[in-house]
Amino acid sequence: MHSSDEYAERDIDISMLTRVEGEGSLRLRMRDGVVESARLSIFEAPRYFEKLVEGRKPDEVIDIVARICGICPVAYQMSAVHAFEDCFGVEVEDGVRALRRLMYCGEWIESHALHVYLLHAPDFLGYASAVEMAEDHADIVGRGLQLKRLGNDILALLGGRAIHPVSVRVGGFSRVPRRGELDALRHMLDHAVEWSAETLDWVSTLDAPAFERDVELVSLVHPHEYPMNHGRIVSTRGIDVATGAWRDAFEESQVPDTNALHARTRSGTTYLVGPAARVTQCADRLHPRAGAALRQSGLGGAIAANPYWSIAARAVELLHASSEAVDILDAYTRPDVASVAWEPRAGVAAWSTEAPRGLLFHRYEVDASGFVRAAQIVPPTSQNQGRIEDDLVAFTPTMRDASDAELTHGLEQLVRSYDPCISCATHFLDVEIEEVP
Amino acid sequence: MTRGAPTVGVVKFASCDGCQLSLLDLEDHLLEITGTFDIVEFAEATSRRSPGPYDVLLVEGSVSTEEQAAEILELRAQARTLVTIGACATAGGIQALRNWADHDEYRRAVYAHPEYVASLATSTPVSSHVRVDAELHGCPIDRGELLELLSALAVGRRPQIREDAVCLACKRRGVVCVTVARGIPCLGPVTNAGCGAICPAMDRGCYGCFGPRPEANMPSLTGSFLASGGTRADVARLFEGFTAYAEPFRTTVSDLRGRGPEEDADAQQ
């Protein structure tokens, strides 16, 4: 143990965040044990996607924006395809709508299983990686990998491959599976439901740091379904705008030393998107099995208030996604056509969907021939970034007596609890903790 | 991991993380891989870090900042076998499209304060900077090819990764040619197989994400696209994808657009 005096000149340097997607750092400025500022810096090189899509046609844009993120490419494809379809007045078949939800289920399962088991859980149990964790907990890690694999299998079935699937097109899909192709998957999904339920039971047993904060939660909210591709943008503090009207409630700005843009509410406050926001706002629209498991776990309040408990929110959503996937498969009949015909029209194509990490907004200005003339993409991590920094400032004093190593670990675990997706945010982070005299 | 096993590092430059995720996506083999190799550096998966040396270094992403251009030189010196993985590392990636454009305009358009953003005017493949021992193509790489690379390294065989045309894989798979049967433009004849002909199997044309194969007959294929009624810009857009900066796609795009990319001036320094 150290006395707080020793920290007057404290200078902690964490060079790069690990077990996050993409490259970024964290710099903490401290004086007399009080955090003056926390800055997530993204040194992930910018790739200028908004410019890359200019002059391209909608289906090309769907292929291109997937490459913003290797972990959640479907989210990018979903926001884009719905934006264009909304702009062009395209009505897709119900079967196509269901398959798109199924695809999102696949991505949520893959992404959440990755985060819960491979990225986040080692923090709770004190391992450097899931591989080391597997030496003591082979069954647990094995279950996580199996779940993750099933998510990928869903994606590969619908999209040809798990990462950067190829089938999402304006109007539907390039190809939709035959009933028979789903059978092998259907059998395995029963296991996924079971493994997801076990995941929630298991994460409920983990110890999370006691840390609570009051935060504005933002997600899509839909009257009948758990939000994925449809709903209004709603917050716990009164924001309620149409799914394409993100700019009515939020704005982006740029801060020095980072290649990412930050988002704030129009009133300049930070907010949180993601599984905790969705679970908190839409608990009553969870799949009955997931809803019941959430109530039984008693973690609903912790999920809303303590960022570390986002791991439970992901577990709840694993159960939701695998349960819903079962329902979709059972009800599946192959759509008559994979894709309906459409014509471009000039206008603004704007839409938000729920990526695994939270609300993902796309806005395209399209000309009469369907070419994109301007684009704006706001990924969930750049929306969460301000909130993460606020939480770091609030959290650090709770560990004032911790050693450098412990503090660093606590900070990293906190950052990881948001599952920051830095490639996406390049629109993110080295952790440097710097004590200013 | 096994003490004394060959050490593996996984690092990234400008990219989406999808290719290194492919390693984690080998779910059924992941623990066997870590039992065969000692993964000493893989920021996405472990908090353990190692500056090298590495028996095998897998590099994802394109070189697009000055720091990256310097870092790749240091990494090369630490790597016995350096393997680039994915379209960004092997061909510059989708972001290499900026090589044809005005970089400053890009920065201004995306960022209100471009002065905060450090990036090179070009995005270039790793092989433009250092010697590369092997390449895995694709956006993203194919998990099977990655496993084959690791397996080949483990037993000392030549990786069974060939630069055949997508058409060969497509026909083996029993997919009907989308160009002949439906008139859909497909880059399969000039693109490396490796994906297993995913796009034609999903009823669409190949978009070249595994990059041009060495013997791509570009004049013949582009001639055929133009003859089928595509405009020069339409045909150019087909190649302006994830491997546009790889020859001969690069020259084809420049010819069709009537302008070339900025040279890899940064890479040559």
Add this chain to the structure above:
Amino acid sequence: MSEAGQGHRYFLARHRLADLIDVLRGAGGRARTVIGPTVEQGAIVYAEIDTAADLPVGWRDEQAPGHYRLRREGDERAFAYAVGPTAWKRHLFPPARVRMEVAAEPGADGTRFEPTQPAASATVLLGARGCELAAMRVQDRVFRGGPYVDDHYADARDAAFVVAVQCTHPASTCFCTSMRSGPGVEAGYDLRLTEIADGFVVEAGTDAGGEVLVSLRLDPADEERAGEAHAAVAACAETVTHRNRGVDPIRARDLDMYPEHPRWDEVAARCLACTNCTMVCPTCFCSRDVQQSVLARPDGTVERQWDSCFTAEFAAVAGGSFRSRIRDRYRQWLTHKFSTWWPQFGTPGCVGCGRCIVWCPVEIDVREEIAAIGTSAPESDAQDGGERRGDVDLGPQALTTSPGGVPEPPPRTGTVERVTTETSDTVTLRVRTPPGLEAQPGQFVLAAVPRVGAPPISVSRLEPGTLELTVRSVGPATAALCRLGPGDPLGLAGAYGRGWPIEAARGNDVIVVAGGIGLAPLRPVIDAVLADRDSYGDVSVYVGARTPDDMIYSAEIGTWEQRRDVTAARIVDRAGPDWLGPVGVVTQLFADTAREAASTVAFVCGPERMMQASVDALVDSGMRAESIWLTTERHMECGVGLCGHCQLGPYFVCRDGPVFTAAELGPYLGVEGI
């Protein structure tokens, strides 16, 4: 019901097609999988058929170079189309199958090479056309016509019940009548169907076919229907012959005589080398053996996969590809199909189905290419070709094959007894010969390292109970062989190929010319001659190497040099001051010596260019090309003439060589791109 036998025509009403399929699926109490035409992916493809409703009823196709479209005619005809993209080889010779299971545990007992056993299930091939049956007969010759057979193919073929359908709706790309393979079906079927307005005229070709007819209780076809069927096929033949462009197969046989025709460059400019033509071709049979294993697991497999002569690695050896340009590959493909297939298998390799024309994305039409090369070829050359036109019969009966070969043998496990380092990159392995392996001088073995590869290695010494392999490390597989130590196991398959005619050289002067590692396959010749020295005339051995340090068997060459009854000399390309021997090329050692043509035999091995210079010098000194024996290098993958990689003009180097006379190789030796 004996009248259901062969030669009788029956009538199957259209509504009873479903019954036929049911009987086919379950006939004789044995369950069969029915593979037949169905509409999928915008084309008529062959896939598993459950009911008559799966057939392409009411569909028509439209085919042209690089173009295929389906349209719904809406009538009730089920077979009113010409062949689509799938060929039956997909079912008889699948795109990928595990050929062998291998294991590499430490110790000889843990090294296993086990061929997979064929286990084809009973299958009905429904809808095979005349050209397709011709293609099966062509592949029969390839896969089961030689001393080694592909037993999986043979098994699948034997397990297939063929329901042929005579063509009545040809495509513009069909040229079966010129290749005499259709549109009618003459042989090779169990049942034969001809579609007419209200159903099908059905005939049995075998007893098994007859049994199906019996169980269907069909009435005989009346004259009118029989006539309608006959007329429909005749009209189809008429259309193909007179409306469509064709190929003169006899004239096309001379294609290989114009390797420098400018048309090859023109077609290469268009050819994408995409492999589509070879993949859709019903007779193309080339394959590659792919080593498969997972991480450090000791077990693995060898998978045989469809390959194509258009791929970069097809003709590649460690030094590079023999066919580096698209021009070389297109020429190889076309000349193989129409010219060199004849000496290999006694037939052309084309059946006129037109698939290669339709499925070429850039519309290359073999008929046009053949016409362009054939008709503009110099008359004098064409006349030379005339001599080759012997008694040609393209009819179906000419194509029957009598099976009788043995399955490809797996490697047998041998044990390394001793390793001798020859040079910085070359070692000689002395291996205890596995039981059953017999080798002759000049033959080669496939030296298999489980999970790594099985490169062809010439036998470099033969002694009772052991053989030696001299291996240069030029790739991972040879490097793995070079890493073996005493006691290590390795697999040996073979020995294969035609060896040196040592016996025939008895009584003659013998000249041995070796370059580099080319001395290895020649050493057994020298051993044999010296062991029986008195049976030969003058014996000369000339050895070239890059530098003195690169010379293999250096001490042994010294002992030859010492002998009074052998003229031995060596020469190097480059040398430092320590070397007191000759510097230059190997031909300098013997160019000035006059030879007795009638009584001199030469054995030459080295890089192709060196062999060519040696042949020139030996011929200049009076020798006949027929007495000069060479061994040549090509990409040899299977060793028994089944994979297609090692073709050199009309030869399979693995089977017809690797030893050839200079006269046999004459047109091909040192020629770029053959």
Add this chain to the structure above:
Amino acid sequence: MEQESGEVITPAHALQAVRLGAGLGEATREKLARVGQILVRGAGAVLFREGEKTPYLGVVISGRVGIRTYVAGRGDVTLSTVEAGDIFGWSVLVPPSRAHATVWAVTDVTVLGFPAESLRRVLAADPDLAAAVYQHALSALGRRITSTRLQMLDLFGSPRTTEPVRPPGALSRRLADVRRGAATEEPTS
């Protein structure tokens, strides 16, 4: 000059026995032989050096003559050897008559040399002799160029990627060691 047999070699005898002489009529051969001299040199002796005025056109009567050049870093490299019956020093025939390489005796050699001045004189005086000598030199040069080309091809050299027999630290070996639970050190090769 004595050979093993004890017979004295004369230029005329020597010339008769080699290809250069065999192609000449007797009178002409005599004329050429008159300007020739028999030279005997011990193994290792330098006959003449690169860059010097070529002193004579030589015919190897016995032994082996080497033609070498100096390459920085590699020292003296023998490019080719001249065996009995063949000529060297052809540069004497072509101005500026400077030696392109160093000529040395690989073994003890006997050489028939035609000194530059007298050779030029006799060739100038007899066009038929000149034609015969030039033609002989040209054909020898032709063979040498062909040989040089083949040597340049480096036919026995590495295919594109010759791999070292025992690559340092080959992964497979390390893995094999790991599996046997053996040493984790770099394997010795």
